[in-house]
Amino acid sequence: MNIVLLDTNTITNGDVSLEEITSLGNTTCYDILSHEEILEVVRRDDANVIISNKSVLDAEVFDAAPNLKLVGVFATGYNNIDLEEAKKRGILAVNVPGYSTDSVAGLTWAMILEFATSLSKYDKSVQAGDWTRVGTFSYFADPIFELTGKTLGIYGLGNIGSKVAKIGMAFGMNVIYYNRTPKTFVATKAPVETDIFCDDGVRPKAVDVETLFKESDFLSFHCALTKETEGIVNKETLKLMKPSAFLINTCRGGVIVEEDLKDALNNGVIAGAAIDVLTVEPMPKGHPYLSAKNMILTPHVAWASIEARRRLITLVAGNIKAFEDGKPVNVVNE
Secondary structure (H helix, E strand, C coil): CEEEECCHHHCCCCCCCCHHHHCCCEEEECCCCCHHHHHHHHHHCCCCEEEECCCCECHHHHHHCCCCCEEEECCCCCCCECHHHHHHCCCEEECCCCCCHHHHHHHHHHHHHHHHHCHHHHHHHHHCCHHHHHCCCCCCCCCCCCCCCCEEEEECCCHHHHHHHHHHHHCCCEEEEECCCCCCCCCCCCCECCECCCCCCCCCEECCHHHHHHHCCEEEECCCCCCCCCCCECHHHHHHCCCCCEEEECCCHHHECHHHHHHHHHCCCCCEEEECCCCCCCCCCCCHHHHCCCEEECCCCCCCCHHHHHHHHHHHHHHHHHHHCCCCCCECCC
16 A cells, blocks of 8 residues: 655654554655645655645546545645545545644633733743832733633534533633534533533533624634635624624634734724634735734644644544555545
């Protein structure tokens, strides 16, 4: 079995081993390549399996690899694969769901807590000598507030959204959510595998989208990028939010009209935003967010804890093994 791994420098910088995958067959590994270079290597390597992170796998790639049987991603999202074209050719496409739940929830909460505590601002202030100069044992140059009693809104109550919600409930927050399909919670205090909200019988409250924007003190997005969600954060929906509210996005950049968010922040429509993902990545020069007030920016790293990346490699290897055994799993184009 000839396995071609693309975009490997987006998965490991040497801190995580690819051996679980490379041991499965005749494997060649490549960092980010141009589309033309991808066509060249998959043709030369006579690829039976191609795994990429964000590189596009389309009809041209399939044409260059006539013996291709399986394509996959080092990711949960798979919009870089032409699923219909793969299906026409009898090529299975697989993804890796659920590997980064804890990692993304962790960064989401780091962002929320930064807004609540002004932690980095106080650190910079102390490092700059302000505590020495101020003359008192404590000072309150930047706001600090408790999360208890605040409303956490979540758009998309899947695995990640549910984990974020559970942490919010532990802080004593009022958790509301919108999900495209109804959620059913088991009314019991006993641990139930399918219901993570089972410790005290309290559950997040389902609301419509307008209510979610209006009532949230923190509004966090954990949804796929679809026709329904593309640009859902825009000039009009931002106007629904409280001037004191904060917006968090660790899912897909396209859910936000980026120019509208910049304007909302600069005009005091909302209080702040924390963003890990952009519509175009890497960030283009002169991006609107670079001139936005009170914005936290990270370079699409919410998924990338070392534990999540190790788990990802194990699960990708499992996808390939299952396919080889004739029992494919995580197929997204059946």
